[in-house]
Amino acid sequence: MKCPLDESLLVDYLEGELEATASSMVSEHLKSCPVCRTEYEALLEAREALRAMRESKTEEPPESFWQESLQAVAQATYRRRVDSSLGKVIKFPYLKPKFLAAAAVVMMALAGTLKWGLFTGRSVRSPETVVQAVSPANNIALEDSLYLLTRAIYQCDLAAMALESIGELEAGDTSGIPSAGMVFPVGRSVYEGLLDLKDNEIDNVMVLLASL
Amino acid sequence: METDGQLIAQVLHGEREKFGILVERYQRQIYRFLIRMGLDHDETADIMQNAFIKAYSNLKSVREEGSFRCWLYTIAANQAKNYLRQVSRRGVQVSPEALYSVEERDNPELIYERRSLRDRIEEAMVRLSEIQRQVVVLRAFEDLPFKEVAKITNMSLSGVKVTYHRALKKMSISFKIKVSNTKLEAREKGQNEMSA
Numbered sequence: 001m002k003c004p005l006d007e008s009l010l011v012d013y014l015e016g017e018l019e020a021t022a023s024s025m026v027s028e029h030l031k032s033c034p035v036c037r038t039e040y041e042a043l044l045e046a047r048e049a050l051r052a053m054r055e056s057k058t059e060e061p062p063e064s065f066w067q068e069s070l071q072a073v074a075q076a077t078y079r080r081r082v083d084s085s086l087g088k089v090i091k092f093p094y095l096k097p098k099f100l101a102a103a104a105v106v107m108m109a110l111a112g113t114l115k116w117g118l119f120t121g122r123s124v125r126s127p128e129t130v131v132q133a134v135s136p137a138n139n140i141a142l143e144d145s146l147y148l149l150t151r152a153i154y155q156c157d158l159a160a161m162a163l164e165s166i167g168e169l170e171a172g173d174t175s176g177i178p179s180a181g182m183v184f185p186v187g188r189s190v191y192e193g194l195l196d197l198k199d200n201e202i203d204n205v206m207v208l209l210a211s212l
Numbered sequence: 213m214e215t216d217g218q219l220i221a222q223v224l225h226g227e228r229e230k231f232g233i234l235v236e237r238y239q240r241q242i243y244r245f246l247i248r249m250g251l252d253h254d255e256t257a258d259i260m261q262n263a264f265i266k267a268y269s270n271l272k273s274v275r276e277e278g279s280f281r282c283w284l285y286t287i288a289a290n291q292a293k294n295y296l297r298q299v300s301r302r303g304v305q306v307s308p309e310a311l312y313s314v315e316e317r318d319n320p321e322l323i324y325e326r327r328s329l330r331d332r333i334e335e336a337m338v339r340l341s342e343i344q345r346q347v348v349v350l351r352a353f354e355d356l357p358f359k360e361v362a363k364i365t366n367m368s369l370s371g372v373k374v375t376y377h378r379a380l381k382k383m384s385i386s387f388k389i390k391v392s393n394t395k396l397e398a399r400e401k402g403q404n405e406m407s408a
Contacts (some may be wrong), residue, residue: 007378008373011374011376012373015351015358042380042381043381046380046383050333050348050353053333054352060240061243061253065257072261073235078223078229078232078268
C-alpha cells in the first residue's frame, strides 16, 4: 500500500500547522507505519536541535554598532543632501497658497541678494552653518530644504564677493553678476526642496527666511 | 506603536526620518539572519546597510500592509546570495558569531554541552545547499511562516516545505554519521588502550 504522507504533509504535522482532524490522522498513521515514523523522528531530531540552538542567545555586537549602522543608513538615505536635484526634471508646481507664498519669499530673497547683497557688506554664512544653527528638532526634510535655500543665497553672495574683490564692480563692469540663467537652476533646487515640505514646515522656512 | 505600513506612508509623505524607526526595528533581525547564512560580522554589516538603502530607494513598491519585513528579508537574502556567489564560496562555513552564546562564558558545563550541539549543527548545516540553508534559517531560526519564506525565496509554498523536509532529513543523517564516527573512534581508542 502506498503511504499517504507526502513530504509537505509531514512538515505541516511537524510544525503543528494541521487542523485537529488531519493531525490525528497523521498521528494514527505514524503509529502503524514504521517507515513514516522513522522519517518523522529524523525530522523531529533535526528540528529540535535547531530550536535548542535558537534558544541559546547569540552574541550580538555592542549597542554602538547599531547606532553607527543606523547613522550610516541615515546618511545614505533620508539625511542625504539633495545635491543632485539640479539635474532633476522640474515637476508641475503645487498650487497651494502657502507653497506659492513660500516660493515668492524665496525668490524675493534671491532677488534681494542679487540686487542689494553686493553692497550690504554682511558676512556670508555657509549653508552648513545656517542649517546647523537653526536645525529644528532634527527635522531632516526641513534641514534639506534650508540647505538648498541657503546654498542658493550663498552662491549668489559668493559670486558678488568675488566680483567685488577683483574690482570689476568699481570699474562699472556688471557682466559678471549672476544672470537669470544662472539663478534659474539655483531657484529650481530651492523649489524642489520646498516640494518635500509640509505646510507647517513651509511656515518655519518663511520665518527662518525672514531672519537670514 | 506605529505599524510598518503607517511608517512607510509617513516616509512617502515627506517625513523621511521615520525610516530610521524601521531600520531600528529590523536591523537586529536582519543581522542575525545574515550571520546565520554564514557571513562574518563585516560582511553582514555591509550587506545589512545596503539592504536598508535599497529598501529606502524602492519604498514606493511596498504596497501590501505587513509585507515590509518579508520584502526586507528578500533584499537581504538576495544580496547575501549574490555576495556568496561572487566570492565563490562552496559549502558555506557558519561564522563563529552565529554560534557563540553570551551566558556560556561563566559556565564550563554549558560550554561543553552547547559546543557539542553547535558542532553537530555546524557540520550538518555545511552540508546543506544554499537554498536549503536559507529555508532552514528563515523557518527554524527566524521563525517566519512558510508563506513568507516562500515569498522571500521565490518558491512555491509546497516547494518550500519539501525543501525544509529534505534539509532537516539531511541534517539528521549528518548527526547520525557524526555519532557513529564518535562511537567508532571511542571503540578504536578503547582497543588501543587494551592492547597497550
